[in-house]
Amino acid sequence: MKLPRISTDQRVALLYAAFGGLWIALSDRILATLARDVAALTIMQTYKGWAFVVISAALIYSLLRRDLALRNRAENTLRASERAYQTLANISPVGIFRADPDGATTYVNPMWSEITGLLQDKALGDGWLAAVHPDDQEKLRRDWQESTAQQKPSFSDYRFVRSDGTMAWVMGQATPEIAADGQITGYVGTITDITERKQHEEAVRRRAEEFAALYEVGRETTAQTDLPRLLETITQQSARLLKASDATIYLYDAAKDELELAAANVYALPRGSRFPVSQGISGAVIRERQAKIVDDYRTWSSRRPELQHVDLRAVALVPLIHREEIIGALAVAEIGNDRKYTAADTRLLELLASQAASAIQNARLRAELETYNRELEARVAQRTEELSDALLQAQDADRLKSVFLATMSHELRTPLNSIIGFSGILLQGLAGPLNAEQSKQLGMVRDSARHLLALINDVLDISKIEAGQLRVERAPFAMRSVIESAVRAVSPLAQKKGLVLHQVIAAEVGDISSDRRRVEQILLNLLSNAIKFTEQGGVRLECRVQGKWLDTSVSDSGMGIRPEDLGRLFEPFHQLETGLNRRHEGTGLGLAICKNLMRLLGGEIHVESEWGEGSVFTFMLPLDA
Structure with missing residues (x-):
């Protein structure tokens, strides 16, 4: 159990009362025992009183001295603590x-x-x-x-x-x-x-608000495509963000070295007003390409005369620059109110100007693009009309060409067939005997007529192919018989030149479904060309089955083809020899006809050749078309 705390005076009083009570109770008994008579008792009573005084005084002094010592120590400790507190508080x-x-x-x-x-x-x-x-x-x-x-x-x-x-x-x-x-x-x-922290927080908050506002301005200006409305939007947003009375945009005309007032909120001068770049704050911004601030326009030395009646106070301007090209200036101003624009205001205005310059250039480019598109559409419409007329003319010309070719086909083939037929009758001696010279001349006539008829047929074929009018027919036939027929047809030409004509047909080669007449035409073209361009050696024809394809090649030991001519070999009217001194006749249509026929038949044709080493032409036909 915790005893209650008592004060010093209470302790002294209690101790004095306890000592006094014990002294009275015990001292009288002790004196009664020691004293022999009344006189001795009286003397001892006197000594007892003085002893009580001395002893009680000693006890009180001892108690008070101990308490005062404790109090002094506490006061000293308190004073030391207060001094330490004061020192800490001061520093x-x-x-x-x-x-x-x-x-x-x-x-x-x-x-x-x-x-x-x-x-x-x-x-x-x-x-x-x-x-x-x-x-x-x-x-x-x-x-x-x-x-x-x-x-x-x-x-x-x-x-x-x-x-x-x-x-x-x-x-x-x-x-x-x-x-x-x-x-x-x-x-x-x-x-x-915490002033610095609050200032930093305020700066961060302001920057966040500025960026949010700039984002909204950027979004709004980007969506704007009409240049005058865009300029008005920029001035309105600039005045709002900087809490200014007015905002103005000047556009720079480099050709005339002038500024044009393009947009403003409450500017006193009319839109379209022009000023020389050599004058005014805006001109200085254009010339120096730097921001300008005038704290009080009323006291500025270069004030415009036309603005004397306007109570302009603080003015801040920044250049509008897009990709190093200065296109104008953006300004904010106070009318009738005192204000001092700060560096933070200028920085915000420069950010706005950067966005505005890009938006203005984009709007200009869009306007130019729209103008160009309109002009292009007009030109396309005009050209389309011209092409429609040209198409009609071409269709008429194609129709006339078809009529002409059909007419010429009939008109040319009829006399040529008569020439070939009559020359054959004469050569057979049915109209009477001929001498050697006459037979020779008639033979030349017949050969020339046959050559001319072949040329006419080639021209008609290529014309039909280009017009998409050539049709192929597919039916089963024996490939071996077609090859043998083609070889027999060109054998006289090979024998005449002393060439060896050799054919190799694999045993598995049988029937194929395709256009017999066109396949034979391709074989005759390739064999005739091989014989035509071979002076010695021979021509070899091979036919074999490769999977689902019938592979047929015609090789010769002729002069071959130069590498630069291989790419144009299958073009119409292309000939390896040109000029009046060429040794081999022909129109250059044979290989072009072969390539187009192979395309119609679902096959393909290619050539391998080395100059001076001969050539190999190979065409592949599907076994089942």
Whole structure:
């Protein structure tokens, strides 16, 4: 069980009462035992009184001396603690204050005065509250009252307005001092300077708002395609973001070295007004390509005469630059109101100008593109009309060509067939005997007629192919018989030149489904060309089955084909020899006809050749078309 704590005077009184009571109770008994008579008892009673005084005085002195020593030590400790507290408070990096139970300040340390700008004598009592920003006083009172009611520390951020007009943000806290009886005896608290942090937070908040606003401006200007409306939108948004009375856009005409007033909110001059670049703030911005700020336009030396009646005050201008090309200037101004534009305002205006310059150039390009598209559409429509007329003319020409070819086919083939037929009759001697010279001449006539008829047939074939009018027929036939027939047809030509004509047909070669007449035409073309361009050696024809394909090749030991001619070999009218001195006749249509026929038959043809080593032409036909 814990004994109750008693004070020093109570301890002295209790000890004195206990000692006195014991002295009275015991001393008389002791004297009665020792004394022999009344005289001795009287003397001893006197000594007893003095002994009581001395002993009680010694006891009281001992008690008081011990208590005073303890109190002195406590007071010394308290004074040392107060000195240490004072030292810590003087060197503390935070402001420290004390207040009485009513909240009146009783002490502030030097840092508190440094942070708030208030001297100590001005801060005591309620003096400090007058320096608190008016907007923060009510909240601070509520926080203090809540702390008092709940007997808990209070925390609050608030501002002090210094005598020089600057503002200090502080983070304050106050802790109540509570006595043993539960009553608040005072408050101790601190304030920490958070001005820099608040300024940083404010800067971050402002930048976030600026970027959000710039994003909205960018989104709105990007969607705008009409240049005049775009310029008006830019001026409206610029005035809104910078909270300016007016915003203006000047466009630069480099050819005339002039500025044109293109858009404004409340500008006094009409749109389209022009100014020389050598004059005015806007001209200086264009010439120097740098931002300009005039704090009071009324006192500026180079004020425009036409603006004398306008109460222009602060003005800020920045150049509009797109890819190093200056296209104008963007300005904001105050009309009738005093203001000082800051570096932050200029930076924001430059960001707006960057977006505006890109949007203006894009709008110009879109306008130019629309104009070009309209012109292009008109030209396309005109050209389409011309091509339609040309197509009609071409169709008429093609129709006339078809009529002409059909007519010429009939008109040319009829006399040629008569010439060939009559020359054959004469050569057979049916009209009478011929001498050697006559037979020779008639033979030349017949050969020339046959050659001319072949040329006419080639021209007609290539014309039909190009017109898409050539049709092929597919039916089964024996490939071996077609090869043998073609070889027999060209054998006289090979024998005449002393060439060996050899054919190799594999045993598996049988029937094939294709156009017999066209396949035979391809074989005759390739064999005739091989014999024509071979002077010695021979021509070899091979036919074999390769999977689902019938592979037929014609090789010769002729002069071969130059590499530069291989790519154009299958073009119509292309000949390896040109000029009047060429040794071999022909139109150059044979191989072109072969290639197109192979395409119609579902096959393909290619050539391999080395100059001076001969050539190999190979065509492949599907076994089942």
